[in-house]
Amino acid sequence: KSIYQNILDSISEKKKLLAVLIDPDKIKLNDISSFIEKVNKSKVTHVFVGGSSVIESATEKLVTEIRRFTSLPIVLFPGDVNQLTDRADGLLFLSLISGRNPDYLIGKHIESVSKLRKTHLEIIPTGYLLIENGKETSVQRITETIPMSRHNIQAISDTAKAGELLGMKLIYLEAGSGALHPVSTEIISTVKQDLNIPLIIGGGIRSKAQLDKAFKSGADIVVIGTAFEEDVSFFNELV
Numbered sequence: 001k002s003i004y005q006n007i008l009d010s011i012s013e014k015k016k017l018l019a020v021l022i023d024p025d026k027i028k029l030n031d032i033s034s035f036i037e038k039v040n041k042s043k044v045t046h047v048f049v050g051g052s053s054v055i056e057s058a059t060e061k062l063v064t065e066i067r068r069f070t071s072l073p074i075v076l077f078p079g080d081v082n083q084l085t086d087r088a089d090g091l092l093f094l095s096l097i098s099g100r101n102p103d104y105l106i107g108k109h110i111e112s113v114s115k116l117r118k119t120h121l122e123i124i125p126t127g128y129l130l131i132e133n134g135k136e137t138s139v140q141r142i143t144e145t146i147p148m149s150r151h152n153i154q155a156i157s158d159t160a161k162a163g164e165l166l167g168m169k170l171i172y173l174e175a176g177s178g179a180l181h182p183v184s185t186e187i188i189s190t191v192k193q194d195l196n197i198p199l200i201i202g203g204g205i206r207s208k209a210q211l212d213k214a215f216k217s218g219a220d221i222v223v224i225g226t227a228f229e230e231d232v233s234f235f236n237e238l239v
């Protein structure tokens with residue numbers, strides 16, 4: 001079954017999904033086996049791989065190493081075109097629809113097509129929305145886009161819906177890695193009510209309570225990176 005079909009099936013069975021985000025810039029290859037051992041014992045259902053400033057080949061090496069230790073689906077969450085590798089199972093083909101930078105709306109996608117033609121990756125078109133979180137994040141800096149105000153919930157909901165109407169298969173609300181404020185429960189529930197495709201939430205989630213709140217308000221998949229990087233014992237809370 002495809003990764004996407006599995007996500008849809010989980011939602012219809014009312015199961016929540018949890019992705020760990022591994023950034024090739026932040027983890028050492030030697031640490032992968034023990035890190036993934038923790039992942040395997042936890043509630044994590046997907047491994048996302050991506051970062052904002054990765055050197056070519058780092059992603060491929062990392063994915064190859066992760067694959068040795070887990071059968072969980074490995075999904076690329078690329079910050080740039082050089083982060084594509086056929087060793088993964090799937091690709092979130094992100095279009096930054098909260099911003100107005102043509103490179104991140106369509107330009108990078110065109111650049112990546114010659115690589116993608118040669119891969120077997122399951123490509124999942126994803127509407128990606130950056131939501132203001134209280135401090136500047138690397139996504140904002142690199143994409144040179146302005147995050148959406150977390151107080152303008154209607155605009156966020158309209159943008160997510162426009163993504164769905166354009167045919168995107170997932171919506172990802174991103175507060176940014178290490179965000180001060182994760183995406184609020186009010187934003188999550190408003191967006192979810194109006195959406196017929198799965199909703200991913202990420203950025204700044206550091207506790208079991210915040211994770212549960214995100215799920216309760218309507219997140220189908222939650223992505224956590226920093227909290228695991230900083231303290232692997234966080235996995236134990238999620239067994």
Ligand code: 1GP
Pocket residue numbers: 021174175176177178179201202203204205223224225226227
């Ligand atoms: C970042 O949404 C992800 O793109 C995860 O964020 O590192 O804050 O968990 P954190």
